Amino acid sequence: MRAALKTADGRFTVEEIDPPELPAADWVRARVRVAGICGTDLRHWKKHEPELACHVMGHELAGEVVEVGRDVTRVAPGDRVVIETVLGCGHCDWCRARQYNRCPDLYPTRTRSVSRAYAEFVxxxxxxxxxxxxxxxxDDAALIDTFSVCLHAHHLAGLTIGDTAAIIGAGPIGLGQLMLAKASGARAIVIDTVEHSLAVARELGADSVVRADRDDPVAAVLAFTGGRGAEVAFECAGGEAMPTTLPWATRMARRGGAAVIVGGFDAGEVTIPLEWQRIQMSEIRLLPSASFALHDIDPEQGQVLDLVARGVLKTQPLITHRFPLERINEAFEVAQDKERTGAIFVALEL
Known part of the structure; x- marks a missing residue:
């Protein structure tokens, strides 16, 4: 099969490799049709990581079932499917409690099978x-992983009707967070530096938008909320922006409110000064949010599929670029340089 393999310098080379085999009777093999490029993928772009050399990456994907094990009853060959890539070890305390997004072996487990989107088969x-x-x-379904991350953060935050959400970042995560906030009856103010992304936020129902490179985002949120602050501030930028955006989130949240950390950190220790006395005295909750799993008895990815199917969550306004797998390096360049390209969600078509 064709696959984009990571190189030691953080780019990709497209090569022919052996397709994966079914390791158990209840496993499924699917032909990948569309895969997405997300912020986590971009944090590894052009980064010297020899340990990832020759690995197949990617975790936002949809495709068609081509083979099933003898015990499979859920799907059949020919079915069009979205594939959940948050797969834990299955036997730790967290997996047994169905909190598999917290599995200590999550990344080694998922990257051995389902989290290999940049290849023809998974x-x-x-x-x-x-x-x-x-x-x-x-293409719609390739965004379901992203929106599931948003829904998990939304569930943790407890955002509800009449609340105000401040959303930092208008990429796929931030725009997904916006749509969930509006569907819940909340007001939403979205902060970013890319004009095209903010225009899409307006199209999707944002009550206000802020160009953070032109205006003070914290002051804008306070003005929007009559000086009180937002019930929930969602940090959805992550990565290198976090030392700036996380303090913003804690300052945007009202007394008794919450700052939800949705954007990802790089590995290792990260030092970010915060106004800890204000956070403590105001009882502002810092809520880290990691991937997704179940909410009550329902898988969050299944809930998101329903929301997309019913049109509550829009996908097409977010899909700005499409590339074949052979042009994956160009696709990553476009996704990274969003200020110039206006990229939001970049899709790879296999």
């Missing part, structure tokens, strides 16, 4: 495959 256990309604395209 395999995974049947419970990670969700059938797509006819009107949901592969």
């Amino acid at each position: 395999v995974g256990p049947q419970h990670k495959f969700y059938r797509l309604p006819e009107h949901v395209g592969f």
Whole structure:
């Protein structure tokens, strides 16, 4: 099969490799049709990481079932599916409690099977495959992983009708967070530096937007809320922006409110000064949010598929660019240089 393999310098080379085999009777093999490039992928772009050389990356994908094990009942060959890539070890305390997003072995486990989107075929256990309604395209479904991250953060935050959400970052995560906030009856103010992304935020229902490179975002949120602050501030930028954006989030949150950390950190220790006395005296909750799992008895990815199918969560306004797998390096350049390209969600079509 064709696959984009990571190089030691952080780029990709497209080569022919052996396709994955079914390791168990309840596993499924699917042909990948669309895969996405997310912020986590971009944090590894052009980064010297020899340990990732020759690995297949990517974790936002949809495709078609081509083979099933003898015990599979959930899907059948020919089914169009979205594939959940948050796969834990299955036997630790957290997996047994169905909190598999907290599994200590999450990344080694998922990257051995389902989290290999930049290749023609993937395999995974049947419970990670969700059938797509006819009107949901592969490109729509490739955003379901992203929106599931948003829904998990939304559930943790407890945002509800009448609240105000301040959303830092208008990439796919931030825009997903916006749509969930509006669907919950909250007001939303979105902060970013890319005009095209803010224009899409307006199109999706943002009550206010802020160009953070022109205006003070904290002052803008306070003005929007009559000086009180937002019930929830979602940090959705992550990465190198975090030393700036996380303090913003804690200052945007009202007394008794919450700052939800949705954007990702790089590995290792990161020092970010915060106004700890104000946070403590105001009882502002800092809520780290990691991937997604279940909410009550329902898988969050299944809930998001339903929201996309019903049109509550929009996908097409976010899909700004499409590339074949052979042009994956160009696709990553476009996704990274969003100020110039206006990229939001970049799709790879296999």
